[in-house]
Amino acid sequence: MPNMKVFVKRLIVRSLCLVVIASGVGLIVNAVRTPGVDLFGFQPPKEKIVEASKKSEEAVVTVIKLAEALRLRTGQGVIFIDARKVAEYEAGHIPGAINIPSEGFDEAFPSNKQAILSAEKIVTYCSDVECDEAYELAEMLREELKRPILVFAGGIKEYQGKGPIEK
């Protein structure tokens, strides 16, 4: 039994050594390579999209909150685009919103292009603050139309109960 204890102890020490050595190599390689990754500065993809769009003067992706989304919904010349999957859109969406799933952009965009072009303001949204589809769609629309795009960050989850839902 004492042998077993020693063996387990040695095994754990060896395992930790392997992890530390491998991590060390990874950190050194990251420090040397260009461009290396900022070790403690991760930026979620959606924030990268908003940040990158700021370099373009005429076509920026801007995040809006619920109050602004509710105000725009009742305004003129605003189109809401639901970036979720078709089934989710059909289960309930902001009234008047069209559906362009971010994954099926190439198929859904052409048939909706005219309606989008005629709108003064374009707002995308997805399910909640955690989803990325609205940002991905905003980025695709921005590239395609060279126009500013608004992203309603709270999505349908935040909207529910604050305004009517269309099915």
Next chain:
Amino acid sequence: MSDRSAMQTLKLIFWNKITALIFRIIVGGVFVYASIDKIIHPAQFADMVYNYRMLPYFVINFFAVILPWIELVIGLCLILGPFSDAASLVTGGLLAMFIVASIAALIRGLDINCGCFTMSPEGKKAGWSVIITNTVLISMLAQSFFFDLRRKRPREEGE
């Protein structure tokens, strides 16, 4: 064939050093292969880690930088032999972690790429296939680990 002889045949097939070696090399090979694209594209791998929504932002890049190298080192140890027992322990821990992450993604309804082998958006989805694959790999690893452990024991006891 009686149950007893069937068990003996199974034991002959699965409880020998050739099988243990093959299992170790397969698991090691999978880990080495899985590490390559992650080492080449750490930022994309960080995005895949983020998709699981399990780690705080400040840890994600650090994790994405060190994990592929841990996979590479333990994979090489499993294939080549040195420190294979320690590498097996770390590999088992990582596989268990991947299974938990995949189950969490399934429960939360996340439709995400697993980030297992490729950073391409067309990669394998996190779900049952990942859970089953990792369970098989853990079983293979357990066989080789315990077989090697049993072979080493008389020598260590004699020391």
